[in-house]
Amino acid sequence: MSRHPEIKWAQRFDKVYITVQLPDSKNAKVDLTPDGVFTFSATAGAEGHLYELTLPLFDKVNVEESKINVGVRGIFCVVQKAESEWWKRLLKAEGKTPHYVKVDWDKWVDEDEDAGGDVDLGGMDFSQFGGDDAVGDDFDDFDDAPDFSNSKPEIQDGNDKEGEQAGKSAVENAPSST
Numbered sequence: 205m206s207r208h209p210e211i212k213w214a215q216r217f218d219k220v221y222i223t224v225q226l227p228d229s230k231n232a233k234v235d236l237t238p239d240g241v242f243t244f245s246a247t248a249g250a251e252g253h254l255y256e257l258t259l260p261l262f263d264k265v266n267v268e269e270s271k272i273n274v275g276v277r278g279i280f281c282v283v284q285k286a287e288s289e290w291w292k293r294l295l296k297a298e299g300k301t302p303h304y305v306k307v308d309w310d311k312w313v314d315e316d317e318d319a320g321g322d323v324d325l326g327g328m329d330f331s332q333f334g335g336d337d338a339v340g341d342d343f344d345d346f347d348d349a350p351d352f353s354n355s356k357p358e359i360q361d362g363n364d365k366e367g368e369q370a371g372k373s374a375v376e377n378a379p380s381s382t
Contacts, residue, residue, distance in 0.1 A: 206245075206253075206254045206255060206256040207253055207254070207255050207256075208255065208256070208257050208302070208304040209224050209225060209226040209229075209244070209246075209248075209255045209257065209304065210224075210225040210226075210304050210306065211223070211224055211225070211257070211259070211304055211305045211306065212225060212306050212307070212308035212311075213294045213305065213306075213307065213308055214307065214308040214309075214310075214311035214312040214313070215290065215291060215294075215312075216313060216318050217288050217289070217290060217315075217318050218284065218285055218288040219282055219283060219284050219285060220261070220265075220282075220283040220285065220291070220294065221280070221281070221282060221283075221308060221311050222242065222259075222280075222281040222283060222294075223278055223279070223280050223281070223308060224244055224278050224279040224280075224281075225277070225278045226246060226248050226255055226278055226279070227248070227276065227277050227278065228248055228249075228276065229246035229247065229248045229255070229274075229278070229279070230246060230247045230248065230252070231245075231246055231247055232244070232245075232246035232274045232279055233245045233246065234272050234274070234279060234281065236265060236267050236270055236272070236281070236283065237265075237267065238264055238265065238266075238267050238286070239264060240260065240261035240262065240263055240264050240265050240286075240296070241258065241259070241260050241261065242258070242259040242260075242261055242281070242283070243256075243257070243258045243259075244256065244257050244258075244279065245257075246279075257304075259294070259295060259305075260295060260296040260297065261283070261294065261295065261296060262291040262292065262293055262294060262295060262296055263285065263286065263287065263289075263291060263296075264285075264286035264287070265283050265284060265285060265286055266284040266285065266286050269284035270282060270283045270284045290315050
């Protein structure tokens with residue numbers, strides 16, 4: 205009976221990365237059809253266990269533009285999509301993904317981070333953000349703020365020595381405006 209190797213995958217707008225993690229594999233055979241069927245078989249381990257899998261991919265692929273590299277630690281495939289668009293998942297079938305298929309977080313890029321060309325900013329003009337004037341102008345329009353630049357504490361009763369001393373302390377300890 206054959207076993208399944210661990211598969212890691214990630215995608216970009218125009219391609220899918222598939223890594224078959226099977227160190228020291230022998231007689232590795234990889235096939236990719238235009239319909240998007242990825243098949244793999246190899247032997248590995250001291251006993252020469254057979255590893256096989258067939259993955260019906262989410263959509264059609266461009267076989268001529270795809271690349272496959274069989275290495276010592278595993279098999280790395282760059283599968284070119286037939287149509288440049290984000291796939292909802294790796295496999296055609298809906299439902300739970302097989303336990304041996306995992307996301308390759310080292311290669312993963314979110315759809316909004318991968319522009320596939322120019323970044324669409326939704327018509328926003330970022331030239332109005334930043335700079336020294338952007339923040340300063342907002343505070344000039346703030347009319348409700350009290351102006352403390354030349355104010356002295358009020359003393360409610362001129363005969364109140366304790367209040368007068370407190371007022372003088374506040375003025376003496378206040379930061380100077382110069």
